[in-house]
Amino acid sequence: MAATTYAEGQPTAATYVEPARRMTLNGWAVIVIFLPPALLLFTVFVALPMIEAGWYSFFNWDGYGPPQKFIGLKNYGYLVGNEVFARALINNGLVIVASLLVQLPLALGVAMTVAGRMPGAVWFRMIFFLPYILADVAAGLIWHFMFDGDYGLASTITGALGLQPYFLLASKDWAFSAILIVILWKYFGFYMMLYIAALQGIDKTLLEAAEMDGATPFQRFRHITLPLLGPMIRLSVFFSVVGALQLFDIVVPLTGGGPFNTTHTMVSFLYYFGLTRMRIGFGSAVGVVLFLICVTFTIGYRRLLMRDD
Amino acid sequence: MTDAVATGAPAPAATYDEPSGRAPRGLTVILMFAALVVLAGVVLLPIVATALGGFKELGELHSNPIGLPSVWVWSNYWSILTSLRYWQVLGNSLLIAMLTVALTLALASMAAFTFAHLRFFGDRFLLNYIQLGLLFPVATAIVPIFIKVRDLGLLNSYWGVILPQVAFSLAMAVLLLRNGFKQLPIELLDAAMMDGCGYFKYFFYITLPLSGPILSTVAVIAFVGSWNGYLLPLIVLNSESRYTWTLGLMAYQGEYITSWQLVLAFITLMILPAILMFLMAQRWIVAGLTAGAVKS
Numbered sequence: 001m002a003a004t005t006y007a008e009g010q011p012t013a014a015t016y017v018e019p020a021r022r023m024t025l026n027g028w029a030v031i032v033i034f035l036p037p038a039l040l041l042f043t044v045f046v047a048l049p050m051i052e053a054g055w056y057s058f059f060n061w062d063g064y065g066p067p068q069k070f071i072g073l074k075n076y077g078y079l080v081g082n083e084v085f086a087r088a089l090i091n092n093g094l095v096i097v098a099s100l101l102v103q104l105p106l107a108l109g110v111a112m113t114v115a116g117r118m119p120g121a122v123w124f125r126m127i128f129f130l131p132y133i134l135a136d137v138a139a140g141l142i143w144h145f146m147f148d149g150d151y152g153l154a155s156t157i158t159g160a161l162g163l164q165p166y167f168l169l170a171s172k173d174w175a176f177s178a179i180l181i182v183i184l185w186k187y188f189g190f191y192m193m194l195y196i197a198a199l200q201g202i203d204k205t206l207l208e209a210a211e212m213d214g215a216t217p218f219q220r221f222r223h224i225t226l227p228l229l230g231p232m233i234r235l236s237v238f239f240s241v242v243g244a245l246q247l248f249d250i251v252v253p254l255t256g257g258g259p260f261n262t263t264h265t266m267v268s269f270l271y272y273f274g275l276t277r278m279r280i281g282f283g284s285a286v287g288v289v290l291f292l293i294c295v296t297f298t299i300g301y302r303r304l305l306m307r308d309d
Numbered sequence: 310m311t312d313a314v315a316t317g318a319p320a321p322a323a324t325y326d327e328p329s330g331r332a333p334r335g336l337t338v339i340l341m342f343a344a345l346v347v348l349a350g351v352v353l354l355p356i357v358a359t360a361l362g363g364f365k366e367l368g369e370l371h372s373n374p375i376g377l378p379s380v381w382v383w384s385n386y387w388s389i390l391t392s393l394r395y396w397q398v399l400g401n402s403l404l405i406a407m408l409t410v411a412l413t414l415a416l417a418s419m420a421a422f423t424f425a426h427l428r429f430f431g432d433r434f435l436l437n438y439i440q441l442g443l444l445f446p447v448a449t450a451i452v453p454i455f456i457k458v459r460d461l462g463l464l465n466s467y468w469g470v471i472l473p474q475v476a477f478s479l480a481m482a483v484l485l486l487r488n489g490f491k492q493l494p495i496e497l498l499d500a501a502m503m504d505g506c507g508y509f510k511y512f513f514y515i516t517l518p519l520s521g522p523i524l525s526t527v528a529v530i531a532f533v534g535s536w537n538g539y540l541l542p543l544i545v546l547n548s549e550s551r552y553t554w555t556l557g558l559m560a561y562q563g564e565y566i567t568s569w570q571l572v573l574a575f576i577t578l579m580i581l582p583a584i585l586m587f588l589m590a591q592r593w594i595v596a597g598l599t600a601g602a603v604k605s
Contacts, residue, residue: 026507027427034419034512038479039435041416045476046442049453056453063456110348113341120342126591127349130356133587133594135537137555138580141562141572142355145362151370151569153358185352193599232603239602246446249539253559267448267540275452275544283452291449298444 050291056284063280075285084273085286088264091176092244095265098180099187099240104233107188111195112221125196128189136186140253143182144169147254175255176263182250187243191236198232199225234305241301245294266290356580363574370570385574395578397550398557405470405542405553406535412475413531414524417482422512424483425490426498436487442480447473448540455544469545470553474535482527485604489523490516526604529597536583554579 057075059067079085110128114121131139146153149165158166168178202225210220248267251257257264257272264272266286274283358375363385365378373379389395424436447454454473463469493516501511517524542553549560558579565571587594 023427023429026509027429030423030508030512031427031429034423035435038416038420038439038483041472041476042439042442042479045454045457045473046450046479047438049450049457050445052453052456053450056456063459110345113345118338118341118345120345124345124349127352129595130584130587131352132598133533133537133583134580135539135555135583137539137558138576141558141576142359145359145569145573146355148569151362152374153354155371156374185355189352190598190602193595194603197599197603235603242446246448248448249555252539253562267451270448270451271540271543275455280452280456287449287452291445294445294449 053284059281084261088269095244107191115199132190136249398554402553409535421486526597
């Protein structure tokens with residue numbers, strides 16, 4: 001980095017009076033040298049692509065040459081009537097519902113038991129967190145094996161019950177439940193860790209005082225622990241929803257969107273129906289919709305629910 | 310929100326207990342412990358079954374998918390460990406992840422330092438501009454990113470993966486580092502300036518050495534994100550010699566789709582580095598990944 005530039009920016013005598021307050025030549029040198037690389041990279045690969053997505057989405061474009069066939073909002077129109085996309089939206093919604101109703105309560109329950117001095121608590125925490133550090137594609141493949149009707153856990157179960165092999169991932173009605181199971185398995189440990197951190201920040205004297213006043217364990221949980229966990233719970237809900245909206249990696253190794261396109265998410269829809277078919281305009285339109293959902297949710301949620309956190 | 314996990318450093322082994330500091334006792338403990346053991350078994354079962362499956366013949370995998378192998382077959386693992394592709398995809402992933410971490414740390418810490426200590430026209434605006442990156446995931450812009458990477462001639466190159474990864478990790482990294490830098494006592498800066506130390510020297514000799522925990526938090530997040538990344542490498546890299554391990558894994562599975570025992574051995578060997586690293590640096594990784602999330 002710019003180690004040789006110290007000299008030209010040495011503070012002058014005047015700066016000794018009010019250091020760090022008045023802008024000096026040295027300060028300007030920092031701004032001119034330290035900011036542009038980050039700003040440039042961010043602009044080229046984050047800001048511009050998002051603007052371009054909006055622009056491309058008005059075109060029927062295969063990505064070669066400049067976009068020329070302007071078709072207005074037609075790409076968005078295709079989306080409205082697209083059954084696979086509707087199903088993808090529902091699937092993203094299902095992930096959110098499952099996260100909020102099953103994953104977070106489970107994570108909180110487990111956190112309550114392993115945040116304390118339960119024997120082996122440290123080991124349990126480590127085991128439950130372990131799936132989180134695996135890549136989604138690896139987790140997906142591992143479970144692809146588990147669900148395999150010929151070779152996996154599924155075959156053990158059907159075998160033990162004397163049933164025909166059953167292929168969960170090939171079932172139109174149940175394949176997405178399989179994906180939900182994998183998500184639950186992989187991510188609940190992360191939320192458990194967040195809750196443990198929050199639980200350990202709770203002032204124990206509050207709980208002691210309540211116990212002395214005769215509060216039952218449930219009352220202590222309901223009226224002390226839970227309210228004090230409020231900020232962390234709101235934060236974990238936020239992560240769950242944002243994570244659910246961008247779900248992709250785990251779908252590919254499990255079902256690849258099949259069977260009969262019933263297990264797509266918005267991002268896998270974008271990938272399979274936009275990018276791999278080089279329908280750049282259409283794929284961009286999906287990206288814009290996803291962008292609008294993410295931004296609306298993020299800003300709305302932070303304004304409404306996380307104002308005081 | 311920032312109080313829950315106070316630092317990026319390993320958290321002290323604090324505990325959350327029932328009041329009066331005594332551990333829960335008796336039947337409750339036994340029941341809870343039993344439930345935890347069952348849950349731990351469920352969590353570990355797929356991973357253990359995968360590792361064991363790599364030691365089986367296909368036939369045994371069919372008749373005995375999740376138990377111990379009756380005959381331990383080492384050839385599955387051995388054939389992968391002696392193949393070029395295994396080491397190649399690991400090397401590619403490692404190179405991409407390390408360059409991503411280095412570049413993220415360099416660019417983000419420089420920008421964060423500027424935002425932390427210097428007031429100038431438009432500083433709030435530029436900070437908010439970079440923070441926009443927190444609002445949406447890379448997937449939303451993946452189509453134009455593909456076009457951009459292609460037009461820049463970076464398709465099938467490491468930089469085509471690294472640069473967008475860094476760009477998308479900047480928002481969070483700048484936020485975390487700026488907060489971290491601002492927590493250093495301001496008197497340090499005043500004193501340093503008084504002694505004629507310019508901002509650059511201050512940055513390299515004071516700010517960075519004193520910001521180990523927050524820098525490591527950012528590094529852990531960037532490394533894990535890059536190492537486990539799939540979507541970006543998928544659209545950028547198209548020759549197998551450049552594949553990251555996640556792409557290599559999917560390619561291998563596609564190739565040996567009928568030989569689960571090989572695929573299982575391959576998965577096991579692929580996740581082994583992550584698991585070993587997790588076991589060795591468990592506290593740092595957990596603290597990094599959770600603190601990073603909490604502090605944003």
